[in-house]
Amino acid sequence: MKLLADRRRHPMALVALLLVGLLLTGGAYALFTQTSSAKADTASASDIEEGKKLFAANCATCHGMNAEGSKAGPGLIGVGAAAVDFQVGTGRMPLQANGPQARVKEPQFDEEQTAQLAAYVASLGPGPAVPEDEYLDASKGDPAAGGGLFRTNCAMCHNVVGSGGALTRGKYAPNLAEVSEKHLYEAMQTGPQNMPIFNDANLTPDDKRDVIAYVKEVSDNPSPGGFKLGSLGPVAEGLFIWFFGLAAVIGLTVWLSSRSK
Amino acid sequence: MTSKEHSGGGSQLEELNGFTNPGLPEHTPRLADTDPRAEKVAERQVAGWFILSMIGTIWFIVAYFLFTPGESMQSIRLHNMFVGLGAAVAMFSIGFGAVLWAKNLMSDHEGIDERHDIGGSEEDQAVALEILHQAKEESGIARRPLLRNTLIAALAIAPLPAVLVFRDLGPLPGDKLFNTLWQKGTRLIRDPGGIPSMDSERPIKADEVTIGSAYHVLPSGIGDHEASDHPINEKAKAAVLLMRIDPKELKEDPDRKDWSHDGIVAYSKICTHVGCPVALYEHQTHHLLCPCHQSTFDVTEHCKVIFGPAKRPLPQLPITVDSEGYLVAQSDFPEPVGPTFWEINHP
Numbered sequence: 001m002k003l004l005a006d007r008r009r010h011p012m013a014l015v016a017l018l019l020v021g022l023l024l025t026g027g028a029y030a031l032f033t034q035t036s037s038a039k040a041d042t043a044s045a046s047d048i049e050e051g052k053k054l055f056a057a058n059c060a061t062c063h064g065m066n067a068e069g070s071k072a073g074p075g076l077i078g079v080g081a082a083a084v085d086f087q088v089g090t091g092r093m094p095l096q097a098n099g100p101q102a103r104v105k106e107p108q109f110d111e112e113q114t115a116q117l118a119a120y121v122a123s124l125g126p127g128p129a130v131p132e133d134e135y136l137d138a139s140k141g142d143p144a145a146g147g148g149l150f151r152t153n154c155a156m157c158h159n160v161v162g163s164g165g166a167l168t169r170g171k172y173a174p175n176l177a178e179v180s181e182k183h184l185y186e187a188m189q190t191g192p193q194n195m196p197i198f199n200d201a202n203l204t205p206d207d208k209r210d211v212i213a214y215v216k217e218v219s220d221n222p223s224p225g226g227f228k229l230g231s232l233g234p235v236a237e238g239l240f241i242w243f244f245g246l247a248a249v250i251g252l253t254v255w256l257s258s259r260s261k
Numbered sequence: 262m263t264s265k266e267h268s269g270g271g272s273q274l275e276e277l278n279g280f281t282n283p284g285l286p287e288h289t290p291r292l293a294d295t296d297p298r299a300e301k302v303a304e305r306q307v308a309g310w311f312i313l314s315m316i317g318t319i320w321f322i323v324a325y326f327l328f329t330p331g332e333s334m335q336s337i338r339l340h341n342m343f344v345g346l347g348a349a350v351a352m353f354s355i356g357f358g359a360v361l362w363a364k365n366l367m368s369d370h371e372g373i374d375e376r377h378d379i380g381g382s383e384e385d386q387a388v389a390l391e392i393l394h395q396a397k398e399e400s401g402i403a404r405r406p407l408l409r410n411t412l413i414a415a416l417a418i419a420p421l422p423a424v425l426v427f428r429d430l431g432p433l434p435g436d437k438l439f440n441t442l443w444q445k446g447t448r449l450i451r452d453p454g455g456i457p458s459m460d461s462e463r464p465i466k467a468d469e470v471t472i473g474s475a476y477h478v479l480p481s482g483i484g485d486h487e488a489s490d491h492p493i494n495e496k497a498k499a500a501v502l503l504m505r506i507d508p509k510e511l512k513e514d515p516d517r518k519d520w521s522h523d524g525i526v527a528y529s530k531i532c533t534h535v536g537c538p539v540a541l542y543e544h545q546t547h548h549l550l551c552p553c554h555q556s557t558f559d560v561t562e563h564c565k566v567i568f569g570p571a572k573r574p575l576p577q578l579p580i581t582v583d584s585e586g587y588l589v590a591q592s593d594f595p596e597p598v599g600p601t602f603w604e605i606n607h608p
Binding site for chain 2: 149168169171173191201222223225255256261
């Protein structure tokens with residue numbers, strides 16, 4: 001200790017002190033960033049490797065060997081795991097036929113393979129991750145607040161209770177009643193196909209949970225007014241009354257004016 | 262052909278265009294008229310419907326108390342269904358029974374009611390004419406043109422006060438059709454559904470609008486009751502859809518180049534056809550579809566109409582960013598929003 005005390009006024013003492021301080025903070029920073037990145041990146045290297053093989057075999061024809069995109073399909077660098085989980089998990093991808101819009105079908109990959117594909121695409125560039133369970137629990141959301149957000153942001157295409165509707169040139173907004181909470185969240189987050197993106201600045205994760213709560217509330221509850229006729233509004237209701245209502249009126253009129261035997 | 266010829270009742274059949282007037286079909290008595298048993302059955306049928314109606318009414322009352330609507334949608338559904346069934350059965354059965362009664366039991370005598378001639382008899386016409394002549398002579402309307410003309414003039418201007426009265430039904434729109442709440446420096450805030458209060462406004466930063474995003478936007482201050490008397494009316498004019506498109510895809514006019522910010526464009530949400538909210542945005546084709554009549558606008562080309570009945574592109578809101586990075590309007594819409602009216606003479 002005497003040695004240190006003696007030299008504390010040495011001209012090099014300040015430099016040495018600075019050096020020690022810088023090394024310490026730098027080391028701590030590196031330590032912390034390493035732990036946080038390791039946390040976010042739950043996918044293992046083998047998942048990414050498996051995902052890469054699946055990608056090369058099933059997706060690369062259209063999206064390119066390195067997911068850089070081609071004339072047949074968009075590049076996937078930076079779309080994130082959420083987009084892959086949505087597109088592959090709902091069976092929309094791999095695409096079976098060209099058309100105005102990819103259709104929902106039986107998923108071609110199981111959950112593990114979907115996760116591997118998602119891990120590979122997520123490793124190509126930063127993008128939205130698969131949402132945490134906390135934000136998928138409809139029971140924690142506020143369906144009334146979600147209803148307001150839904151009517152402002154979603155109802156014009158998806159119908160006021162999420163029954164879906166037509167868009168331009170053969171495209172359509174799908175019915176939301178059967179869509180899982182996770183896929184609802186991922187669709188808002190990533191804007192699949194022609195749906196606009198609702199990022200966290202526009203609809204916060206809490207807002208998205210409210211929207212999910214609203215969709216689940218209206219699709220799980222029975223309609224107090226009787227048959228919903230698909231909740232499609234005037235088209236379905238008009239068709240019903242034209243066919244069955246008018247037929248009943250005509251039938252009664254014929255019976256009223258017929259002669260009794 | 263007069264009504265007399267037509268209603269011959271089968272007595273004087275004559276040939277018409279080669280066809281013989283077949284007259285009325287022969288009257289066949291009903292079963293209930295000839296067979297007392299059938300009559301009894303028909304009577305019981307009608308009474309049965311009326312009793313069914315009573316059952317419906319009683320069921321309504323019972324169901325009203327049996328299925329009281331509770332908290333759940335299911336209980337409301339049951340209440341509506343059973344109460345509704347009771348009311349339907351009660352009303353329908355009365356009507357159905359009454360028709361059966363009329364068809365099967367009331368007298369089915371077939372008679373012919375002759376139509377009256379439309380014109381009056383010659384004596385009546387002469388009397389009417391005489392009254393008119395007498396009135397003309399006694400009032401002197403033909404001899405006193407001054408009275409006649411002043412009377413006509415008085416009657417002609419009598420409805421004029423109605424113009425003033427109807428004018429009081431409401432103020433003229435003034436310049437309300439040309440102005441919205443947007444003005445230079447107004448921040449773009451998120452539309453939360455409804456009207457946001459002043460302290461819950463969420464303004465939008467330019468870097469929050471990523472490519473492919475669509476924001477539903479209102480002008481800041483719409484909840485301020487001093488600035489906007491009727492916030493809902495103001496919202497109906499000022500609603501805006503904000504989108505960000507890759508600037509390479511935008512085909513902008515040279516003189517409107519500075520109306521967007523780095524690919525962020527803002528357009529009025531009110532359709533130029535009949536004013537529905539146009540908000541069905543497809544972020545890959547950049548089509549903006551109106552749900553009412555399928556007018557389709559191309560966002561990359563200043564929302565020009567590419568399909569449907571709209572005649573005019575959606576008005577664009579010129580935007581920029583302020584010193585804090587928030588999106589603000591450069592001015593109000595340069596043209597009136599919403600359905601086209603006669604003040605606008607765009608080619």
